[in-house]
Amino acid sequence: MANHKSAEKRARQTIVKTERNRFYKTRIKNVTKAVVTAIESADKDTATVAMKTANKYLHHCVSKGVLKKGTAARKVSRLQTAVNAI
Structure with a gap:
């Protein structure tokens, strides 16, 4: 696999x-599934609470570099539109 010391380190870091x-x-x-389930059951209160958690967590993932900002914004927007439609 890796032949250089730096490549070996990158391989270890990639695993982590x-x-x-x-x-x-x-x-x-x-978190997304919790919102969708609440929407399907037409429970506005549960959907609102789940949406708040999802919004916070998706933007948390942006700060960690797991998601891009636009991806998180798109997911939140689509979920929020569905919650508002209840």
């Missing part, structure tokens, strides 16, 4: 970063 991103992306899916 990949594991961390997997945690964040799984959490993004779960």
Whole structure:
């Protein structure tokens, strides 16, 4: 695999970063699913609380470099539009 010391270090760092991103992306899916489930059950209060959590977490992921700013904004916008439609 890696033949240089710097390449070996990059390989180690990639493993750590990949594991961390997997945690964040799984959490993004779960938070988003909570909002969608509340929307499908037509429960405005639960959807609003779940949306607040999702909004906060998606923007948190932007600060960690897991998502780009536009991606998070698009996801939040689509979820919020669906919540408002209840």
